[in-house]
Amino acid sequence: MSISTKIYLRSDASRGTRKSGLLPIYLRVIINRRKKEYFLNLEIPKDLWDAEGCIVKRNTKFPYQDMNAILSVAKMKIGKIVLDTRLSDRNITLIEFDRLFSRKTFDDGSFYAYAENFLAENKHKFASETIRTYTSQITKMKQFRPELKLEDLDESFLLQYERYILGTLKNKTNTHYKSMGFIKTVYHHALEDGLVKEGIFKKFPLTKKEGNREHLNKEELKKLENLLDKKLIPYQLNVLHYFLFSCYTGLRYRDMKNLSFNNIVGENSMVQLEMHKTKEIIKIPLTPRAKKLIGEGFQNQKVFRVATNQVTNRYLKELMNIAEIHKIISFHSARHTFATCSIDFGIPIEVISKLLGHKKIATTQIYAKIMDSVKIREMEKWNV
Template identity: 30%
Template sequence: MSSSFSIKFYLNKNKGKGEQFKIYGRLIHQRKKSEFATNYYIEEDKWDEARGRAKRNQVINDELSELEAQINRIRRKLLDDEKPISSRIIVEILKGDRKEKRSLLEYTDEHIKEITHKKEHAENTLNHYKSSRNIYAQFIKDRFKRSDVTIHSIDYDFLKRFDDWMLSDYTDKLGRHVKRNTVNKHHSRLRTLLHKAVREGFIHNNPYRLFSLKNTPTNRAFLTIEEVNNIKSLDFSNNISLERVRDVFLFSCYTSLRFSDALNLKLDDIINTEDGKRLISIQMGKTKENVYVPVIPPTQEIIDKYEEDPARKVEGSILPRYSNQKLNIYLKMVATMAGINKKMTHHVARHTFATIALNRGMPLEVVQKILGHRNIRTTQIYAKMQTSTLEKEMQKFTF
């Protein structure tokens, strides 16, 4: 400890019980002192004033040494976290009268460890929090020239500055500026962390109660039935990689499964119903919702096609293995060959399933169940009506 900080135990002669006096602790930091009472009394002749310890009483001395060590740990943590420090603050934390002020990045790291340990969230959710954590760190460094900030210091001004910085200064790994809805996702995770901090008593109010997020409507890309069939009819006999990517994409067009759920699908996940039909039965990785998807003939064709694939023989996987990034690169080539001028990723297959299903008259509640959405409002995002459907329905509007 530096000379500006000291710890000493002494007998408080004003706090006596018979011939015994209570042992107190005194902290001095930057010439300012704070005192606290221990749980021990002792006779004056059994106390060594110079050492600040009892004479021949190891139990009391061990407790005092542990208190001293605890005080040093509190001070060290405050220093490491660049938090305000004084003898009064240390005593308040020691006595439990004060909630220790937590730093944002430290708190985010603890949240990530917690949800990792509980295994209640998909891997993508963990990665999203890790990504947001790095963005928070970059913002704090750029705007505050610090390695971290305390949670209690986050206010409306902090959120506004973070919002402005994300929209004007921040660029992703490819050097691109991000849009409003991407910014909102990082806000949403910070808001969740601050809600948790309120529940745990580190702050009294969530500053997001004053800061409203505005969503920008997005047009989710999807394919028409004709475009799906164009992709299906492509001849990839000379390019096995593109053929497999095409089949993985079509599989999700027919089943609605996300990339991770489709790639992780095993033969054991397909069950036979009492009436002889086949059904995909899985728990979705992202939402943990149980979903059941009937296997239609085009789906079964793809399942049968890869019966001899190494991924099937070794791991029991339904589909060939690809990384999402590599698959999306190849998928753009597939779309170009099919004459499709749309921004193509594997997730377009899920949008395609939902849009075609709704336009074919499948009830919204059924589509919700197949997609594994907890909230029907999420499913309604996919309720895009194609021109042909609008024309057909408009015929009912006659005078």
Template identity: 40%
Template sequence: MNKKITYSFLLKPETNKNGHNPVYLRAFQSGKKIEIATSIALCEQDWSLRYQRVKKRNKLHERYNTILDAYDKKALKLIVNNFVNDEAPLTLRQFKDHITSAGQAEGSFTDYILSYLNDNKPRLRLESWWSYKSQITKLLKFKKKVLFVDITEKFINDYHHYMIHELGNNENTASKSLRSLRTFVNISLRYGFIKNNPFKFIIIKKVDGKRDFLTSEELNKLSQAYFHGKITNSLEKEILRYFLFSCYTGLRYSDLKDLKMSSIENKIIKVRMHKTGYLISVPLSQKALQLLPTKSAIDSQPVFRVYCNKVTNRVLKAVSKEYDIQKKVTCHVARHTFATVSITLGIPIEVVSKLLGHTNLKTTQVYAKIVDSVKEREMEKWNSL
């Protein structure tokens, strides 16, 4: 179906109270139309249907045609920019909002972004869509009504201060929110609702945060509890099963949820990562294989029944406490555990990077920095000099 917007100017047959016919811009998309009133109204004989402009016989033709040219230029620029940036096609509502500049300055920034997110939901990953929605909710806690005119450098700095000192966010959490806000501002800039970039002189910090992970000993403690039948609660056993599988493979929570039996062939997982779209191939260790269901499982069937993050993390907290693991164990700790234990075992960091699906080796090197045992092992080599 053609999603392209086309438009033209027309003279409405209905006259206004002065007996003049108003000029409208009419836009079409996929069989639907929307009309935008201009400020122009004139006699029918003063309108050129062929050229869609006001005839010279009208004494205000130069002024009127300049207005129509401005509408034309604005509409064409919007459509071309949308095409060049290879974005989802504009909706008629977005087109009208931009042409009329509805919402510019005095309009609602948050309402516009929420509308944009809803219109573009099909082209966004569901996790990204929900994340953006939650960022809008968070922004509205800071200010109940956020207008386009509010988005200034001072507003951004005040919002950052609010997140750190009022909400108690750490620097990385606050930075993530600012990056989302910057994305929303860029959308508004692109469609002309904000004229100047308020992020021009804003530096968004990125701090290496604390990454909790299980040591080899802690991982073995949970592994033995599972395989030796010490975990009797069915929910705890089910959740620990896919947590351990993630520890042995490095799969993210989102990839565990989507993992099907058909993705496993010849003891190798081949899956396109949900977050990055990166195709990974992970050979399965013996312990990972023991956590898989029987061969009779249907290919289209999920490998695990993965519970929501809240339930998963609550159960992991209880199990880790029971086995005296003094760390905040969450589902994502499994991925960190895979990375750090792999490096501890001496697996080259380049291989670990590929197994994790990292597109940049620097991302993986963070784990090498936090594994002290590796440093100690490597420094022992000096003793043989």
């Protein structure tokens, strides 16, 4: 691999001299005969440039110290990228160099600085919930170990952190899975960058426990529908409306919150929207039951007044008590209800998968297994 770098004062004719009389300082990088130049956001008079030392000369009328500090950071970043590449005995491309050099912060191997850069670089790819989750994971790790180097990530650290999560914090299995999964994601990214050498997670497998998929059966759903004809407190009726709509469509909480009348197309016959979580476009035909709940409104007007998830779940508890449904139901149970009832109605699993927006049919098949377990449990009543 051939790599060369140079910091220089650019005075070529194509740019010309600035009106201010200042010239820009650039970094030139050449890797395997491919060249890229970076403006370092510094401009100085030509006579203040020390070409041999690649620094700004001392001048009481110019902030030469601040500029040299910026140049020093740039040099350290360049040196670290080149050194890490050579130590890891791998070739680096110009694209990889650009990604590493363009990071906003320079770090000394800190896991946290690297993780924060990883988030910043991928912000456009991640949902807002993912950003919040990853940020909270970094905070959680800092509480356990305020300073952490990438090189300190080994089996011993993972075991200690696991004991902290499960023992001290009393986190449940899936919370533990998310915490360790975050470290694994960042670690694998560092592995690709050549900053770490071993895949420690080969010796540290992560297993996810299947979460609670509590749902309503057809009879319980009917009990809730009957509440539409009862005298409910306005806030209860409001929550009942959008919870039932989710039971009829399988929409997640965030999609219900964002749902506006311009998502209702074809004379109120279909919901069409981009799912917040996956960015996939889904189309869901509306049944007569669902159509009765949406009313009319302006194009950009929200279809429902959706309360916060916490408040919604509190009001759902009240509704379950009124309907005499003895289950712990959250808003997300509506999506599970849609899936399990659809299976019970005989809708093909492939169709249900499309309606839910699942990328893998295996995700949808979990609901089929749930229905099988329910059938087995109910058939055991014959043994009484």
